[in-house]
Amino acid sequence: MKEQSILIRNGLIHTMNSAHEITEGEILIEKGKIKEIGKNLSAPDECVIVDAKEGIVMPGIIDAHNHIGIFEWGIGNAGVDGNEDTDPVTPHLRAIDGIYPLDPEFRHSCENGVTCVATGPGSSNPLAGQFVAMKTAGKIVDDMILKEPLAMKAAFGENPKNSHGPKGHSPVTRMATAAIIREWLYKAKEYAGKKGRAFDMRLEALVPVVEGNLPLKAHVHRADDIMTALRIADEFDLAITLDHCSEGHLIADVLAHTRQKGVILGPFLGFPHKNEVVHQCVESAAVLYEAGVKLAIMTDLPAMHTSNLRICAGMCHKAGLPLDEAMRSITINAAEILGLEERVGSIEVGKDADIAIFDQNPVENLTAECMGTLVDGKIVYLKEK
Template structure:
């Protein structure tokens, strides 16, 4: 489908300003961005006069489709063993989960869906578009990160069973031991060229730095434990939740780490959450961290992220930095900024048309376009 968006106010996240122009969409991509485009061929015309056009928003930490709510329908945790790297998020996602419709009607076009945090090494995260009939339709990248978890969650699963890990020492020790075995396997393969072991091959993209670890960590000491292990092995990683990150700034200030904060409006249901503060968003941003805001669905819904950031802007967060937290920052954290996160020629045609400022609670999404198709229309 060819689509022409006419006369929109297009937001440039890299420059932090609006431009008035038309956008031509063709073959699922943004083909042209120019004022007064002269297009005479047959296409779908969208009049965006007086409306604002933004890149599709991105939620880089979600269990959408895997976890229908907080009490049942949980396919995100395989808690029969604390180390399950072979679990794949895409094998647990229901593409007909109504939450996909909810968030694309709120302007979200891409999500990273991840296994839960019940296990130390929980499995493989996947990147999906929020529109499609099957996982194949939605899939961007099936193995985009390997999920790890530090802190209370693995302890609370296995400790009551009198299994390891029942302590933070065991969490770090077991993760370190697993990675030592994986590195040894890769080294042996290079020397001896023996037949591949499917299980240990799962770690190859991590060891070869093709993909990052995706690390669940709330408390400051858990964050630092995760960093120690990653630096020991030379891994790439993102720090997800990062609840006490603002309290250990001096220890991490020189590290270029993608930080995925969230969920917002968090209930402090565990001891490791008691020092959480919404002020951390502004403070960490001012300290230079590249922050993405995430929902951790179903513990929050992505449609509330823009409202939360609107409140943060009211309290002093820079507006463009807030928009980046839902666009180019998560795109970079997920290694797909060449495809999504900003409105540029050649990128995926994931665009959202609003009747106002997307961070203003009274604003509505008029049209959501995903992969060059109209995925939602308010009309």
């Protein structure tokens, strides 16, 4: 069956690239990709016309860190698959084997303009497993994958301590958490250099990490844990992102000169009981931006729904982050930090046609409503009149 072309008309297009805004702009979509952007475009035969009604047309929103489909919506322990905390070292776990793509949160995401997510294991283990980048529309995980594996989850701080210490085994301290991660990275380096090596599933999963091809997605809140993660990244010449980074603004001048690929802040509306978030604040985004640190914002679902992502970006804007940068934090910045910018994050010819349409700017106006969402050039949501 031939895919229909789609022409989006009559919107204020926020491209999130150097073109910035196009008033009364149009986007022609063919075969799931953006074919043309401009004004007064010619509509092919049998083209579906989507009227943006003078609303905001922007790239689909990207949640750079959550656990969608792994911590499922409203079904209790039967749907909780985030932490294999019987063992502190589980790098061989793959998010795709634990995701339920029919979880209602995926539909909820589409209805709120969220088209791409980075999802994976939780933070009970120092080495927890592999994240995946996936689209939010679909029925089969394999058909929704954008990049897999995306990153290797590593966790520092109180979570591994609280998960394993009460059971009477390591890690009980931050020192042990770092030592466990170092030990397995050393083992992986040695393993990678062996010819005719006997297969080890855990070490095999860590080989792309030590070879620099798979970044560490480091769960870090406190400044000391941030620096430990960066220290290990330096020791092993690793790519790394700093996720949560609740005290990052307190050492922003330091972070600006480190090897991190970017900082992913949040969740701003979840986990107030955690000791490690005592210094977390929405002003942190502006501080890090002023220091020259690339940043994105996350929901860390199940901490909050993906629909709250734009609200958190708006909170950061109200607290001093420039509006354009707040929008970038949930679109192109997120894509670049995750290494997905060739396909998503901005409205450009040749990129995936992942597009969100709002009746007003969804970051500047927190009452804005999503009017329509496209994923891979297919209309997955249109608000009824």
